[in-house]
Amino acid sequence: MTETTLSPETTAPAAIKGKSLYALDDLTRIRNAAEKRFRAYGMTAIGIGLFFLVVLAYSIISEGMPAFSRTVMKVEFTLTQEQYDAAEKELFKTKAYESIFISALKSQLDASGISVPFDKDAIGRLVGKPGGTIRSFYKENPDQLGKNVAFELAASSRVDGYINGRVTRENMTDSRFLQKSDLDIVDALVKAGIIVNVFNWDFITGADSGVDNPGGAGIGASVVGSFFMMLVVLFLSLPIGVAASIYLEEFAPQNKITDLIEVNISNLAAVPSIVFGILGLAVFIQFMHLPQSAPLVGGLVLTLMTLPTIIISTRASLKAVPPSIRDAALGIGASKMQAVFHHVLPLAMPGILTGTIIGLAQALGETAPLLLIGMVGFVARGYPDGIVQGFIDPNSAMPAQIYTWAARADFAFYEKAWGGIIVLLVFLLTMNILAIILRRRFERRW
Amino acid sequence: MKFTTLVSVAAVAAASVSFAGAAQARDQVQVAGSSTVLPYASIVAEAFGENTDFPTPVVESGGSSSGLKRFCEGVGENTIDVANASRKIREKEIKACAENGVTDIIEVRIGYDGIVFASQKDGPAFTAFTPVQWHNALAPKVLKDGQIVDNPYNKWSEVDASLPDVEIAAFIPGTKHGTREVFEEKVLLVGCEESGAMKAMMDGGMSEDDAEDACLAVRTDGKSVDIDGDYTETLARIDSNPNGVGVFGLAFYENNTDKLKVATMSDVAPSTETIATGTYPVSRPLFFYVKKAHIGVIPGLKEYAQFFTADEIAGPQGPLAQYGLVADPELAATQASISAEETMK
Numbered sequence: 001m002t003e004t005t006l007s008p009e010t011t012a013p014a015a016i017k018g019k020s021l022y023a024l025d026d027l028t029r030i031r032n033a034a035e036k037r038f039r040a041y042g043m044t045a046i047g048i049g050l051f052f053l054v055v056l057a058y059s060i061i062s063e064g065m066p067a068f069s070r071t072v073m074k075v076e077f078t079l080t081q082e083q084y085d086a087a088e089k090e091l092f093k094t095k096a097y098e099s100i101f102i103s104a105l106k107s108q109l110d111a112s113g114i115s116v117p118f119d120k121d122a123i124g125r126l127v128g129k130p131g132g133t134i135r136s137f138y139k140e141n142p143d144q145l146g147k148n149v150a151f152e153l154a155a156s157s158r159v160d161g162y163i164n165g166r167v168t169r170e171n172m173t174d175s176r177f178l179q180k181s182d183l184d185i186v187d188a189l190v191k192a193g194i195i196v197n198v199f200n201w202d203f204i205t206g207a208d209s210g211v212d213n214p215g216g217a218g219i220g221a222s223v224v225g226s227f228f229m230m231l232v233v234l235f236l237s238l239p240i241g242v243a244a245s246i247y248l249e250e251f252a253p254q255n256k257i258t259d260l261i262e263v264n265i266s267n268l269a270a271v272p273s274i275v276f277g278i279l280g281l282a283v284f285i286q287f288m289h290l291p292q293s294a295p296l297v298g299g300l301v302l303t304l305m306t307l308p309t310i311i312i313s314t315r316a317s318l319k320a321v322p323p324s325i326r327d328a329a330l331g332i333g334a335s336k337m338q339a340v341f342h343h344v345l346p347l348a349m350p351g352i353l354t355g356t357i358i359g360l361a362q363a364l365g366e367t368a369p370l371l372l373i374g375m376v377g378f379v380a381r382g383y384p385d386g387i388v389q390g391f392i393d394p395n396s397a398m399p400a401q402i403y404t405w406a407a408r409a410d411f412a413f414y415e416k417a418w419g420g421i422i423v424l425l426v427f428l429l430t431m432n433i434l435a436i437i438l439r440r441r442f443e444r445r446w
Numbered sequence: 447m448k449f450t451t452l453v454s455v456a457a458v459a460a461a462s463v464s465f466a467g468a469a470q471a472r473d474q475v476q477v478a479g480s481s482t483v484l485p486y487a488s489i490v491a492e493a494f495g496e497n498t499d500f501p502t503p504v505v506e507s508g509g510s511s512s513g514l515k516r517f518c519e520g521v522g523e524n525t526i527d528v529a530n531a532s533r534k535i536r537e538k539e540i541k542a543c544a545e546n547g548v549t550d551i552i553e554v555r556i557g558y559d560g561i562v563f564a565s566q567k568d569g570p571a572f573t574a575f576t577p578v579q580w581h582n583a584l585a586p587k588v589l590k591d592g593q594i595v596d597n598p599y600n601k602w603s604e605v606d607a608s609l610p611d612v613e614i615a616a617f618i619p620g621t622k623h624g625t626r627e628v629f630e631e632k633v634l635l636v637g638c639e640e641s642g643a644m645k646a647m648m649d650g651g652m653s654e655d656d657a658e659d660a661c662l663a664v665r666t667d668g669k670s671v672d673i674d675g676d677y678t679e680t681l682a683r684i685d686s687n688p689n690g691v692g693v694f695g696l697a698f699y700e701n702n703t704d705k706l707k708v709a710t711m712s713d714v715a716p717s718t719e720t721i722a723t724g725t726y727p728v729s730r731p732l733f734f735y736v737k738k739a740h741i742g743v744i745p746g747l748k749e750y751a752q753f754f755t756a757d758e759i760a761g762p763q764g765p766l767a768q769y770g771l772v773a774d775p776e777l778a779a780t781q782a783s784i785s786a787e788e789t790m791k
Contacts, residue, residue, distance in 0.1 A: 092758035093497045095765070132496040171704045176768070210492035211485040212769050289524050292476055293504050374476070377506035378488035381495055394474055394504045407507070407676040409485065409701035414678075 060421055067419025070200040070215060071160040072152040073127065074193070077104050077134075081145050084138060094131025101130050101153070109189075116188045125178050126186065128154035128215035154202075154215030155195060157412035159186055163197055166411065203419060208380040208401060214412035217405070219420050221380040225295050225395030226364060226427075228384075232299025232391070233306055233363050238356055240303075241310030248311075249318045250340050269308035276305045277369030285373060293374035293394035301373060302363040309362065313355025317348040350442035357435040361428050367399040376400040398424045472523045475503035475750050479513020479530030480624050481676050482559060482695050483732050486766050487530055490754045493765065498753070500746030505530075507676070510624035514735070518543035521739045527747050529735045532559065532624030540790070550738035550789040554751055555780055556760055558772040560696035560721040561628055561728040564706040569688040570610035572602075574710045577727075579606050581637025583614050586665045589643040594650060597665050612689040618664070619693055620674035628730040629693055630662045633711075636727070681705065696721065697770025721772045729772070738789055751784050 024032070079100065087096035102123050109118065130153040138145060154160075158178040161167035163186075167178070174180055189195040206218020252258045280301035284290045290297050321344045329339035370376055380396035396404070398420060405417040477487055487505045495502030506513075510531040517529035518539060535553070543551065565572040582588050582605045588597050602609035619625040638644045638661030647657040664670050673680045673692075680692040681702060691709075696716055699706055708716060711728055720726035734754070741748045753759060755777060760766050762773040774780065 090758075091497070091753070091756055092493065092764075094493060095758060132492075135496065167704070173703045175700060175703055177700075210489040212489050212765060213492065285524050286519075289522075291472055292524065292526075293506075374478075374504065374506055377478070377504065378484070378491055379504050379506075381492070381502035404507075407481070407678050409677065409698045411702070411704075 060418060060425070063415065064418030064420075064422040066164045066166070066415045067203055067422075068200050069164070069197050070203070071155040071163045071195060071197050073105070073155055073189070073195055074150065074152055075101070075105055075108065076148050076150050077101065078148050079134070079138060079145055084145055087135075094129070094135055096131070097134040098127070098129065098131040101134060102127060109194075112192060114185075114188045114192060116184045118185045122179070122182050122185060125176075125182055126156055126159050126189075128156045129209075129213040130154070132216070152198070157214040157410055159195070160215060160412060162186060163190075163195070166415075203416070204423070207382050208378060208396065208404070210378070211408050211410065211413070214408075214410050214416065217413065217416050219398065219401055219416075219423055221383055222396040222398050222401035223423070223427075224383055224390065225298075225375070225380060226397040228295040228390045228395070229299040229302060229397055230360055230364060232296060233302050233360060234356070236300070236303040237306045237310050237359065241307050241356075242314055242352060244307075245311045245314035245318060246340060246345070249315050250344070251336070265308050265311050269312060272368070273305050273366050274368040274371070276301050277372035279304065280369060281372045291392050291394070293379050293396075294392045295375075295395050295397070296391040297373050298370055298375050298397060299391075301369045302366060305366065305369065306359040306363045309359035310352075310356055313358070314348070314352045317351025317355070318344060320351065321347045347444060350439050350444075354435045354439045357431050357438070361431045361435075364397075364427060364431070365399050365424065367397075367403050370397055370400045376403060378404070398427070473745050474501040475528060475744055475747050476506075476526045477503055477528040477530060477734070478506040478508055478516050478526045479528075479734070480510040480532040480732070481507045482510075482532040482623075482625060483530035483556070483734065485697065485769060486556065486732070486771055487734070487754075489765050489769060490750075490759060493759065494746075494750055494753050498746070498749060500749060503528075503746075503750055509620075509622040511622045514539050515542075517735060517737065518546055518548055520546040521548055521737065523744075525737075527737050527740045527744050528750070531733045531735065532730060533627050534731075534733065535735060535790075548737060548739070552736040552738055552751070552784065552787060553790050554734050554736060554755060554784060555731050555774055555776075556734065556754060556771070557732055557766065557774045557777075558721055558729050559732050559770075560716045560718075560726055560772065561625060561632075561730070562694050562696050562699045562708050562716045563691060563711065564684070564694050564699050564708045565691045566684055566688050567705055567707045569684075569690075569707075570612050572610060572691055572707075572709045574608070574713065576606075576640075576712050577633045577637030578641045579609065579637070580616075580633050581641055581643065581661070582606075584616060584618075584634065584664050584670045585638065585643070585661070586663050587643070587647075587660065589641055589646050592646070594643065594646055597667075600669075610689075614669040615687055615690045616670045617673050617680045617683045617690055617692040618670060619680075620672040622674060624730070625693065625695070628728065632728045632730075634664075635661050695770070696772075700770050718767070718770070718772050722775070731774070732771070736784075738787055741787065748784070748787070752781070755780050755784060 083100055087093050087100065090096045102120060105127070106118075106120055106123055109123070130151070133153060134151070137149075156178070158167050158172075162183060169180060169183060172178065172180065186195060202216065203218045205220040206216065207221035208218070209216040248258060248262065280297060284297045284300055285292055325343050325347065326339050329343045330336070334342065367376065374394070375396050379394050380401055384390035384393045384395065402417045402420040402424065405413040405420060408414075477491070484505060484507045491503040491505050494500065510533055513526075513529040514531060514535060516526050519525050535551070540551070543549070563572070563575055582597075583599060583602065586597055587594050588599070590598065599605045600613060601611060602614055603611040605614070618629060635658065644657050644661050647660055648654060652660065671683065673683065677694050677698040680694060684690045684692045685705065694706070696718070699708055710716075711726065714720050714726045716726050721729045734751075736747065736751050757777065758764055760771070760773060760777060764773070767773050
């Protein structure tokens, strides 16, 4: 019986006379061609996608890499107690340190016998803004006063650009920032080993700096700001989101009210993030009087934004747990709560955690809501002193810091913005990989 | 139950943190406003943090109007202390402030900034402009052959034979920027008057106010683009459009001389010297406004204002002048009025 139904030879219509089965007829040819075309479309789509990915990755890395290196001047320097006292009496102390430094550098150059002519103004154009670094060093180490200390201090952004190839003799015009003749001095200093290009640890660990000091800018402080925001988001949205979805999925009666709530949660997930920023400004800052520019408020706003994502993914993973598990637990006498917390929730956990991490990653890259609560601008100026300060002291976040840098006039900050994007992407990739690992390791299939 | 304890711990932790935050007084100065003043304010904020024992002030951007709006929201820790502005505060803003209880405002002029007209460095030769040319290029209605007509010009060379033969593409600051107001008053309005269009409109039966408003209007056919972001956005537009002409602050231009070339206005080249002497026509004073009610409440507020206007900072040799601000010759008077906490009117 199977022979007759399965063998194609017998069921196929009788071959048309004069035509071989091996020669394709027109219809088959058309169908085969259509399939081939469709495959080609698919390949092209993937090719285009990959092409843009490569272009994007290439442009991010090539534009951002200069941010990870910086040009420093290696200078040995002695500050006497008298100079320190005199500088501390000034209003603009860092400027005083800067001019002491420039004099010291000049005499060092005089002694080294560099043949290129230079004066104090030219050296002033070459150095960045070392005043703040010098002052904080001697404030922390007063015992070093009067001793010879080796400093590595950032050169000005244009010297940095010259070393990186961004500024060339052809494309630059003389200005009060840098003159063509200064480049001869730079060349001589490079030869003498005073100007060197080193890995820019300050970019990773440092804080934001004023617009005239790109050499001192770093993303570290805003990484900390983002970290505290993510803590708030995690500890608020995970319990609230999970509790809400467990109730909605397992306990709530199916009626008009729960339907309404469900629809609204889905809608909330599609609300533009800036709306949450406006809400945050009105509720958390103006009504509840929480501090402005604080990661706590940023975290609260982003919690609102992340909640729907977490609720939706949690409900999906609760739904994916087969009803037989619940029935078995209830069947041997477990209460409904026991069934959910002892059996369903552990099985749904990998899905919940994946959803949470994706939600957090989304929140990590969000700038718009932070705009309205004062976290975008010149904010990330230092590390918080403690855990509580970490939540309430003004700080920025990584994407906000990148946005701020991209808007500054000096091109060196533009490089910093690209470098910041690399750091942000590293964090996002790490979180997504973590989500994939969690899913792979703990996911159960039925 | 492990999970429920976790929930309650998290809730308690969150609540205690928020109460701690609410209870603690703000100790840093909070500034917002003009994106033109932002670079100077951030330089000062960084130096203020480095040179004093006060925490570094927070400086936000957003434009003069939005800064003043937030400034006028009321008195208290949850409002900003200082508003940066690239124009004077308006009467109706003072009124709005007063309605919300912000009555004592200290006005601080920090210096002057020039507005320059720049184009791509290797682009067409835009080297000299006059207000009349800008009026004719941008106004929706212009005077042609003694008649007020809809703007017929599509190319700069049609506006004036001395200008390059390329399509008009102007990138001007959006209306929330203080720079726009100066551009309107010192370029568009002047050009309107000088070209005779304003007189022709008044002769045609318009009142002076209506004619003035008509003079400030900008054509909406895409030849003129409002830029609501910062100058970097204008620069990006110029970068991608070789025929574009953009409106920039002098300091921004000086930081980007490798990409931009500047044009003269009425035959005067913009520079700190020509702006200080007043010969370059398109310049404006920069201000910040301090809420007097916050002095003594927010630590370091008065010190910030004093530090900002100190000779070492805002003077001709200071870091602000180094960055591109034209120092105010009457800085001493400003310093005196800050120490006396003199409010407006």
